[in-house]
Amino acid sequence: MGQERRKCPFCEEVVLDNATVCHYCGRELSSTGGEGGGGGQRTTWQTVRTFLIIVVVAIALIALVFVIQRLLARPAPPPVMAILEGHLATV
Numbered sequence: 001m002g003q004e005r006r007k008c009p010f011c012e013e014v015v016l017d018n019a020t021v022c023h024y025c026g027r028e029l030s031s032t033g034g035e036g037g038g039g040g041q042r043t044t045w046q047t048v049r050t051f052l053i054i055v056v057v058a059i060a061l062i063a064l065v066f067v068i069q070r071l072l073a074r075p076a077p078p079p080v081m082a083i084l085e086g087h088l089a090t091v
């Protein structure tokens with residue numbers, strides 16, 4: 001009966017597949033699969049990354065609003081209004 005072995009994601013040492021704690025570095029090992037590294041830290045990093053993306057999008061939206069407000073606040077009157085006023089005055 002051969003026991004399955006896998007790599008510890010923290011110290012890269014080969015440990016038994018059913019081990020819950022790494023024999024070499026003493027870290028807790030997840031029982032479901034052993035692919036990829038990070039463990040619980042990955043969830044935190046994903047949350048931080050999602051938060052950063054939201055912040056960047058919010059800053060981009062605020063910048064866009066500022067640019068639109070600057071364009072709309074130009075002192076030059078739109079020529080369409082002058083044409084309409086002239087047309088109304090003749091009628």
Ligand SMILES: [Zn+2]
Nearest residue numbers: 008011022025
């Ligand atoms: Zn280890």
